[in-house]
Amino acid sequence: MNLKKKISLTVNGTLVNAEIEPRRHLVDFLREDLHLKGPHLGCEQGACGACTVKVDGQIIRGCLYLAVQADGCVVETVEGLTKSGVLADLQESFMRHNAMQCGFCSSGMLLAAAELVEKQPKANREEVREWISGNYCRCTGYHSIVDAIVDVLDARAKGQKIKPVTAHA
Amino acid sequence: MKAAAFDYVKPKALSDALSLLKQGGDDARLIAGGQTLLATLNMRLSEPSVLIDITDVEELKGISVVSDKLRIGALVTHTEIEDSELVAKHAPLLKAAAPHIAHRAIRNLGTWGGSLAYGDPAAEWPACSLALQATMVIHGQAGERKVSAKDFFIDLYTTALESDEILVATEIPLAPSNQVFYFHELARRHGDYAVAGLAAVAQKDGNVLSKCAFTFFSVSSTPVMATAAQDLINGKTLNSELIAEAVNTARNEIDAIADITNSAEAKKHLIGVLLERGLKHLVS
Ligand SMILES: Cc1cc2nc3c(=O)[nH]c(=O)nc-3n(C[C@H](O)[C@H](O)[C@H](O)COP(=O)(O)OP(=O)(O)OC[C@H]3O[C@@H](n4cnc5c(N)ncnc54)[C@H](O)[C@@H]3O)c2cc1C
Ligand code: FES
Numbered sequence: 066m067n068l069k070k071k072i073s074l075t076v077n078g079t080l081v082n083a084e085i086e087p088r089r090h091l092v093d094f095l096r097e098d099l100h101l102k103g104p105h106l107g108c109e110q111g112a113c114g115a116c117t118v119k120v121d122g123q124i125i126r127g128c129l130y131l132a133v134q135a136d137g138c139v140v141e142t143v144e145g146l147t148k149s150g151v152l153a154d155l156q157e158s159f160m161r162h163n164a165m166q167c168g169f170c171s172s173g174m175l176l177a178a179a180e181l182v183e184k185q186p187k188a189n190r191e192e193v194r195e196w197i198s199g200n201y202c203r204c205t206g207y208h209s210i211v212d213a214i215v216d217v218l219d220a221r222a223k224g225q226k227i228k229p230v231t232a233h234a
Numbered sequence: 235m236k237a238a239a240f241d242y243v244k245p246k247a248l249s250d251a252l253s254l255l256k257q258g259g260d261d262a263r264l265i266a267g268g269q270t271l272l273a274t275l276n277m278r279l280s281e282p283s284v285l286i287d288i289t290d291v292e293e294l295k296g297i298s299v300v301s302d303k304l305r306i307g308a309l310v311t312h313t314e315i316e317d318s319e320l321v322a323k324h325a326p327l328l329k330a331a332a333p334h335i336a337h338r339a340i341r342n343l344g345t346w347g348g349s350l351a352y353g354d355p356a357a358e359w360p361a362c363s364l365a366l367q368a369t370m371v372i373h374g375q376a377g378e379r380k381v382s383a384k385d386f387f388i389d390l391y392t393t394a395l396e397s398d399e400i401l402v403a404t405e406i407p408l409a410p411s412n413q414v415f416y417f418h419e420l421a422r423r424h425g426d427y428a429v430a431g432l433a434a435v436a437q438k439d440g441n442v443l444s445k446c447a448f449t450f451f452s453v454s455s456t457p458v459m460a461t462a463a464q465d466l467i468n469g470k471t472l473n474s475e476l477i478a479e480a481v482n483t484a485r486n487e488i489d490a491i492a493d494i495t496n497s498a499e500a501k502k503h504l505i506g507v508l509l510e511r512g513l514k515h516l517v518s
């Protein structure tokens with residue numbers, strides 16, 4: 066029995082055709098077949114958020130979504146969103162606040178934070194904490210992550226953008 | 235872990251989904267949001283041979299007002315409920331409950347129908363649908379049948395759905411203008427399943443509540459209504475003695491059961507804590 070299915074989807078702006086087993090979840094497809102190592106895998110049961118990617122404009126758990134389900138969809142990962150500049154001010158703010166230690170959670174945190182900044186531009190510190198509670202940081206660096214997101218919310222509310230002040234090596 | 239191999243089909247019509255389900259028997263599984271199912275497949279707690287993806291079936295989508303009912307399609311996601319103006323207007327309890335379900339990335343995919351069909355006693359939607367006297371619209375080979383939420387949740391993860399049936403939508407009476415509601419859950423971390431929770435609605439006239447529906451979740455094998463406490467409150471002026479009496483009544487009438495970390499006694503205690511807070515909120 067051949068269980069492989071043909072799919073066609075847009076990943077970070079590029080049309081991708083592939084033939085995959087239905088059991089392959091989206092993040093395995095992105096990492097193993099497309100070599101996009103931005104989305105990480107932690108628990109594979111929806112608890113940690115390391116696998117967060119965007120499908121048709123919304124963040125989802127890439128470990129609880131099959132690659133076959135993405136047939137015909139638009140998928141974006143931290144790689145594509147970095148290139149397009151959507152995450153630029155969040156990334157700059159994360160760097161300023163040193164909001165990462167090992168960086169394993171960072172891509173998921175950034176994507177979750179980006180959806181918060183978009184959907185709840187008036188979120189207060191407590192709401193930022195609540196939102197981010199869906200993403201585990203194994204290094205437990207939550208405080209600086211919350212600081213970084215709150216700064217972006219403040220800057221955007223004032224119509225400002227957090228711009229790089231120094232060149233990063 | 236990784237899921238075992240399975241086949242995958244994506245029918246476009248409800249009738250096709252129903253035939254595939256019938257044909258597949260015990261080896262077939264419907265997938266809606268997949269936010270419960272894929273976690274169990276990844277853990278190899280279940281190994282179906284075929285997944286029937288129902289997310290293209292139009293009949294299962296959308297939120298609308300049909301005469302005096304709010305109709306929520308089975309495929310409506312938790313996020314859509316959270317963001318819907320129709321829900322905010324006609325079933326505000328659901329809007330208040332939605333942010334407590336997991337986290338946004340899960341709410342973006344997880345569905346109303348998937349949650350009801352799964353029948354987790356710790357989940358928010360089963361309790362809310364009971365409090366709001368919802369009616370489940372179910373399709374099978376024989377056509378349509380309707381089951382009240384009261385008769386739908388039978389036992390732990392067990393509902394009135396037969397294995398070859400699909401939950402199509404739910405109909406909820408529109409909230410009257412004097413409806414008040416309260417939703418609260420005690421959880422270890424925001425987004426986790428509650429240790430105990432309360433979804434309550436009533437009609438309010440001054441300090442008098444009537445048509446009370448107090449539904450507790452995560453305390454027993456199904457969501458449960460504190461019917462004796464409701465009867466006690468209905469039509470009387472609410473004061474501190476009445477609240478204390480209702481708290482005792484609810485603690486005694488609900489057959490609380492322990493979970494891994496919390497004893498039945500602790501759950502009984504929390505039932506009272508929630509009801510007291512709820513009643514004060516409802517008349518405030
Ligand atoms: C980390 C994590 C935390 C969570 N926290 C919560 C929480 O706090 N509260 C909560 O309520 N839920 C929680 N959930 C579960 C989540 O809300 C699910 O989305 C929901 O319970 C199931 O909906 P689904 O659409 O994802 O269903 P699926 O996973 O697709 O399906 C679940 C079951 O229902 C059946 N089914 C689905 N749709 C239908 C239908 N229309 N008719 C008949 N059968 C159907 C499927 O065959 C399957 O057996 C959590 C999940 C995760 C991964
Ligand atoms: S790997 Fe997907 S949530 Fe942990």
Ligand code: FES
Nearest residue numbers: 166170202203204
């Ligand atoms: S920085 Fe290490 S997991 Fe978050």
